[in-house]
Amino acid sequence: MKMGLKNLASNKKIKVIFIMGATATGKTKLSIDLARYFGGEIINSDKIQVYRGLDIVTNKVTEEERHGVPHHLLGFVDPDEDFTVNDFCHHVLKAIDRIIQNGRIPIIAGGSNTYVETLVENTKINFLTHFDCCFLWMDVQLPVLYKRVRQRVDEMVEAGMVDEVGEMFVTEADYERGVRRAIGAPELDKYFRAKEENAETKKQLLEEGIEEMKVNTLKLVIRQIEKIERLRDYRRWPLHRLDATPVFENGGKGDLNAWNNMVMKPSREVVTAFLNNC
Template sequence: MNISFSICKQAQPFVSFPGGVNKGSLNFHHHKDKVVFVMGATGTGKSRLSIELATHFPAEIINSDKIQVYKGLDIVTNKVTAEECRGIPHHILGIVDPNDDFTTTDFRHHASHAIEAILERDKVPIIAGGSNSFIESLVNDDAYFLSKYDCCFLWVDVSLPILQSFISQRVDRMVEAGLVDEVRGIFDPNADYRQGIRRAIAVPEMDGFLRAEGNVNAETLARLLEEAIDEIKGNTCKLAVRQLQKIHRLRDFWGWNLHRIDATEVFTMCGEEANEAWERIVMGPSTMIVGRFLYEGTSLETISPTASSTIITRTIPISPMAAATH
């Protein structure tokens, strides 16, 4: 497997937390080292939240999206740009050869090394991405991980009807940004869409359109493109549903203690109004949760961003596995 490790230029993070806590007050070696996870369905703002948290705490980010691990297709896979990284180092992002298969075992191996390296630099590992099978494998299947680390799970949630509308608009923006040319650049009529980066949503969906280029009239080609884009939107929405189901399973069957951040209101707004809502509803509570986890070792049972807000951020109680159903 061919892997490179140069992703984003490193900058010095800073800590901003009520009470004047600074970087030196972090005690990473008290009992267990600490790892933060940012989870959620595709399009819910996981990358934004993880980067903003890493500008408030001394942190680095580990990607847990199984398609974003590959080199290439930056538009299709919605990779963060160097500018969006804001100087925060990212690990396991765009490092794997597009034709290789990157398994859960590979992820556990690379994530474990990245976590240890980040902790050695007295930074917080923030694991962010939508591939919950990667996260489940790391947390549930790695005995060393369980024995060494305490975990804080942030779940950014958006109601499905609102999220599906956002996904449709995001696909349109991806097409405008060059999605078709990007997929055309790796098109191979003999390719296996079950392997490597070609599993990414948008690649197999474009197959019929790309095969027809040069063989049909403009009207037929336009129809095929429209059908491909609709299929991309539909399959991305189905992915969001599967990801949400997986998160519910981690909570209900495995009893994971999840801090749910309901960001639905943010996605009903635009521009500066949306940014202000993000700070109040998502970033503010998330900063408080992570701050207490890192500095005080306590969890927050209930947080309301504002007294009048209907958005609730809460810790999901652990349910005994013996009483759980699959």
């Protein structure tokens, strides 16, 4: 796989920041805050957010939330196409090339840890030969994270998630490919198929689908955490853990003071030291 990066000719490693963590831990906010502070651009590493459509279900960052920070690999793939890990690696390298040429810092953020591991560890790419990596791990204690995940699903429902899924529903839907793999689409399938059922039955099916979505998201959280711990313990990645538990333990979308003290301050210190270490 060709790198195509002009800076490689200087034999100087390119610095890349990774932001990892389970869903709902604040990865998106941290990536944007660091990009604004250090002059970076963000590369999405969520394998479902690469697809167009289902923006609420996939929890894509909005234009307003981006605060003008350029995002790459976000909502650019046809909803019914397959986007493989090899496709991901190819597009990440191209995005890094563009970001470096813009004189900015690449920040790779998202929850698809298998894709990130393949990018970093694939011997055909030799990523670590060309890039100096800083790994930030957003972590939240499970009881607090479980509550936050369930709350976020409710927020997605309030934002119009059900109507969004309904607009893409087709009777022959394939939930094994494309954007329909996203948690939220298959769970509501029975609800949208129950056109002839009475209102009470449909209400029950909708409630069951939303609850199943919460349960499946919690299962995803466990898999994501296990994967990160494997990268730390087996791969020996030097992960800088940021404990964001205080940010979310009082409910709501987050405590700003706790965010600044527990997440932003330590992450800025880590990234500053990383960027200054030549």
